[in-house]
Amino acid sequence: MSVAEPRRIVLFRHAKADWPQVSDHERPLAERGRKDAAVAGRRLADTGIPFDLALCSTATRTRETWKLAVHELSHRPKTIYEERVYEASPGELIAVLNELPDDARNVILIGHNPGVHGLADILAGSAEADARERMNRRGFPAAGYAVLTYDGPWKGLEPAVATLTDYWAPSE
Template sequence: MTDDATARRIIVLRHAKADWPQVDDHERPLAERGRAEAPVAGEWLADSGLNPDLVLCSTSVRTRETWKLVSHELPKRQRHTVFEKRIYDATAGEIIEVLKETPDDVADLLLVGHNPGVQNLVEVLAGDESLGDALTQLRQRGFPTAGVAVLAFEGKWDGVEPGVAKLVSYYVPGLE
């Protein structure tokens, strides 16, 4: 069992670029660009040593396709993936409620979701210590498709709340 000072990371990934066919928004697949940029995000995660214990992924087609392409770039290891319908079209507050349900044996969690929810989540969770390059870049660039933000915090998952984390990394494929 872990204690209140356990270091944890929330890896927030926005789905890759989606296509706009004549289908319901939830059913939109990735565009060709999205199929190219998702593996690049996965390579960055692998190169950064980020290999989540648990993945919470929206149920939309584009988030599921993004996660599949990203996961192929990570070191092979048993990880649990939950396709969570509450992440689709969720606000930051709604996503925080989902995060609070994470088991305490999870150190690194990857969330695959949508804007504006994921950008708002990162900005809400990022505390004052985050007022550095990563947060400045996020606020200037927004949260483009296949963008990744990594937040670090100490404590239990049920303690996730505004200002609890520090934004430690921000990456967008093609914007190095």
């Protein structure tokens, strides 16, 4: 990959979770969530983005979402299960991304709302076509994802430096 190519960041919200009598962190995916996670994985595969790294919340529903989605990709990236992604604010997520090694060009973060939606909105200084309008109209539902591009080192990632290039969510 040439130095001139931008970094790509995919912010992927976990799929629909069930509500059994367990702690929030241990909530599993609902049946619909399992289906949507696989569909999201196929859509991610269609983007052609060769992910170098996945950062996944340690919550059960995010780990299950990623397991189903990554199965659809042609290349399985290195996955780091990061406790700090669970219930993180956009600022906390930026701090996690700022620590990434610069040889990671294409990163997917599997997390939770409202942090994931807030981060997409905060990072996107600009957007292509109607991506921002579609993202904000839908409210970033479960199994949705946003694709952003960014030129610069990870430690320089901050509000308004990225471009929102795509947004997708399963139909309800």
